[in-house]
Amino acid sequence: MKHWLLKTDPDTFAWKDLENAPGKKTIWDGVRNYQARNLMRDDMSVGDLALFYHSQSDPPLVMGIVSITKTGIADPTQFDRKSKYYDADANPAEPRWMTIEIGLERALPKPVPLPDLRVTRGLENMVLLRRGSRLSVQPVTDKEWTIVLRMGGL
DNA sequence: GCCAACGTTGGC
DNA sequence: GCCAACGTTGGC
Numbered sequence: 001m002k003h004w005l006l007k008t009d010p011d012t013f014a015w016k017d018l019e020n021a022p023g024k025k026t027i028w029d030g031v032r033n034y035q036a037r038n039l040m041r042d043d044m045s046v047g048d049l050a051l052f053y054h055s056q057s058d059p060p061l062v063m064g065i066v067s068i069t070k071t072g073i074a075d076p077t078q079f080d081r082k083s084k085y086y087d088a089d090a091n092p093a094e095p096r097w098m099t100i101e102i103g104l105e106r107a108l109p110k111p112v113p114l115p116d117l118r119v120t121r122g123l124e125n126m127v128l129l130r131r132g133s134r135l136s137v138q139p140v141t142d143k144e145w146t147i148v149l150r151m152g153g154l
Numbered sequence: 155g156c157c158a159a160c161g162t163t164g165g166c
Numbered sequence: 167g168c169c170a171a172c173g174t175t176g177g178c
Contacts, residue, residue, distance in 0.1 A: 009176085033161075055176055114177080132159040134175050 003145040004050035007136040015063040024104035029077045030085045036137035041098040060114040070101035108152030
């Protein structure tokens with residue numbers, strides 16, 4: 001089983017939105033970056049776990065744990081003219097933007113602030129902490145996973 | 155609000 | 167194929 005980190009701007013979709021979603025599940029739509037897409041399409045499996053991270057908050061926080069509940073989903077927003085993620089070049093026969101469905105596993109008892117991650121030994125190479133890192137879907141090593149969960153009170 | 159870093163677009 | 171211009175992300 002692999003571990004991941006999913007970044008989201010809470011103004012767009014927050015942890016509480018996941019808590020309120022039917023079945024506490026959601027399609028992870030709107031990702032428009034090829035590297036992120038490739039990770040979701042090629043490397044994620046049902047049952048993998050991911051950290052749910054709020055960017056653009058003060059401070060940015062790791063909020064909780066989600067699981068990958070479905071893979072190989074064509075992001076419906078690419079075909080939706082009314083969506084801000086609409087892609088005029090997307091072809092329904094060969095969808096460009098593939099995504100996943102996630103389900104809530106559990107909230108971290110203590111959400112972990114980004115500044116704490118930055119000063120924690122063992123996380124020096126975490127993708128999230130790399131300079132200029134903007135990737136919204138990232139791999140997390142087993143070691144990093146264990147450290148972050150412990151910081152979060154698990 | 156600022157701005158560095160990054161990804162994409164498009165002219166050549 | 168190069169690279170300048172542009173738009174976006176996201177920490178601060």
